[in-house]
Amino acid sequence: MERQKFKEYVATKGLKLTKKRDDILDEILTTEGHFDPEELFIRMKTKGSKVSRASVYRTIPLLLECGLIEEVERIDKHAHYEKVLGKQHHDHMICMKCGKVIEFFSPTLEMLQSELCQKESFTGIRHNLEILGYCGRCSK
């Protein structure tokens, strides 16, 4: 069904549904958790794919635009994404010691943000909340 969504998106944009784009989507769909473009590219290469780095980087914005993936963090100078799939939107807590990532979702938080946007006459499209600190294990 993700492929269908992508196909439709690509069609409405007058773009072509190519084998390479499909391969990239495939690899992302079978990836659990967060990923970054470079790592994705290397993984595909390792598996024998003939895809190029440029194509990986060029496909990511398309998948973002049609809502199949989201940017979740931008740390250490590079972007990280995750597939949206059945997952509902969530934000992240990141442990500065061990790197553990805790995903959380709070309807109250989302609501509050809507209110804050309204107050500023701002039309919020998306947001990114990262809480940095120490996980339970590392706080000790």
Next chain:
Amino acid sequence: MERQKFKEYVATKGLKLTKKRDDILDEILTTEGHFDPEELFIRMKTKGSKVSRASVYRTIPLLLECGLIEEVERIDKHAHYEKVLGKQHHDHMICMKCGKVIEFFSPTLEMLQSELCQKESFTGIRHNLEILGYCGRCSK
């Protein structure tokens, strides 16, 4: 008083309070709003300072650590900072069309985040919330 704080920080760390570090702090203190390291460096160069790019980049983490500046955004692959000075902590809404940045602060939001951290046994140190969308003018 900022210089004093920096001086103390530097002392406790066994570092030296050099003229260059002082110059960089100076330039930041006279900067209104957000800045990025590259722009700061160019500005200092233009004003005739002999400071090097490396020193600017090396001083920023020190100022972060002692709480004189904060990282506020990481967009377009590069980091942006702002001085903390009298300003209270706040988060940002960023217009994806005109680039306008709206600063806001909500005690409720801060409180809620504390609760969420507690629920996850997470010790939150700092956070970064960016809401992307369209400002009042650009929503029209």
Next chain:
DNA sequence: CATTAAATTGAGACATAGTCGCATTAAAAG
């Protein structure tokens, strides 16, 4: 199926942000 126009691709050059090693210089302690 063949033709064709438009989009996509890979390769590698290029860009940008930031980091690092090392010889030289400056700070501060005695």
Next chain:
DNA sequence: CTTTTAATGCGACTATGTCTCAATTTAATG
């Protein structure tokens, strides 16, 4: 003033991402 230690500038280097362009693929049309 001397000594020790840290900081500096320079430029090379790294990492992440973007761009150009010739060659290829797609998909629409006949």
